[in-house]
Amino acid sequence: MDKELKVRECWDNLAFEYDYKNSPKWFWTNPEAWAREIEHRISDSDGNKILDVGCGAGVISIPLSSRFDVTSLDFSSKMLLQLKSRKEDMKSELEIICADAHQLPFKDESFDVVICRFAVWPLHNPQHAISEMARITRKKIVIMEGDWGNTKITIRHKIFGRPVYGFHFLLYKFKTGREPKKQFEEMKKYHKTSTSFELIKEWLENAGVEIKEIDYSLKERVSTKKSKFLRALTGFEEEMFILVGEVRKDEEKT
Numbered sequence: 001m002d003k004e005l006k007v008r009e010c011w012d013n014l015a016f017e018y019d020y021k022n023s024p025k026w027f028w029t030n031p032e033a034w035a036r037e038i039e040h041r042i043s044d045s046d047g048n049k050i051l052d053v054g055c056g057a058g059v060i061s062i063p064l065s066s067r068f069d070v071t072s073l074d075f076s077s078k079m080l081l082q083l084k085s086r087k088e089d090m091k092s093e094l095e096i097i098c099a100d101a102h103q104l105p106f107k108d109e110s111f112d113v114v115i116c117r118f119a120v121w122p123l124h125n126p127q128h129a130i131s132e133m134a135r136i137t138r139k140k141i142v143i144m145e146g147d148w149g150n151t152k153i154t155i156r157h158k159i160f161g162r163p164v165y166g167f168h169f170l171l172y173k174f175k176t177g178r179e180p181k182k183q184f185e186e187m188k189k190y191h192k193t194s195t196s197f198e199l200i201k202e203w204l205e206n207a208g209v210e211i212k213e214i215d216y217s218l219k220e221r222v223s224t225k226k227s228k229f230l231r232a233l234t235g236f237e238e239e240m241f242i243l244v245g246e247v248r249k250d251e252e253k254t
């Protein structure tokens with residue numbers, strides 16, 4: 001099978017899992033808290049029109065749509081079907097577009113802010129997709145990602161963490177019928193890209209975006225009580241960040 005189709009299929013298979021109301025998926029961090037982090041960073045003068053790139057089943061788009069004019073974009077039709085049914089169920093107002101992040105089907109500066117949560121790492125050409133995001137935003141880009149390469153695996157994690165997380169995965173499988181570990185392995189076969197703050201910064205700067213803020217402290221604010229407890233117990237720490245960039249206008253670039 002064509003690699004691009006296979007990649008899409010990987011995400012299609014995860015659509016149910018990314019549902020806004022799938023509580024086991026949101027065990028670690030709280031989607032509403034993530035949405036608040038974005039909301040705080042968009043002022044009235046920035047504007048109201050937001051594009052969520054790689055929106056998945058809309059776990060961030062849905063809460064943001066009560067305050068902003070949101071368009072949600074993804075290339076997985078099953079993710080978008082999941083979003084559509086949840087949108088109807090919750091009477092959310094948002095527009096849904098099926099497209100590839102590498103070719104955004106919009107004119108220049110069509111949106112005030114582009115947001116992208118955990119959807120840079122799967123891209124096969126992140127530089128190109130980030131340039132597309134910079135092209136279609138009038139003002140800001142807000143990216144949320146993990147510095148997974150900096151994950152700390154402590155001895156405490158090896159002794160206590162692995163059994164605890166193993167048990168969590170077992171419960172997850174019991175509740176959802178799915179095996180996260182197997183899915184990660186499948187994903188790894190088709191996704192080569194990894195990200196870090198340094199790489200994303202470089203891609204944004206190459207696209208004419210100035211970095212205005214980088215905040216690693218959000219993890220504490222978006223984490224659920226259960227995940228804070230497990231982190232304290234096992235010493236397992238994953239670094240994640242929110243980054244805000246502003247597009248330099250042509251007159252500023254010269």
Ligand SMILES: C[S@@+](CC[C@H](N)C(=O)[O-])C[C@H]1O[C@@H](n2cnc3c(N)ncnc32)[C@H](O)[C@@H]1O
Nearest residue numbers: 011054055056074075076100101117118119122
């Ligand atoms: C880890 S999920 C994140 C979903 C959502 N942003 C969230 O925070 O729940 C990555 C999403 O990116 C989408 N994606 C991956 N490659 C893409 C591409 N080339 N164009 C559009 N969407 C893409 C996947 O279908 C998936 O929904």
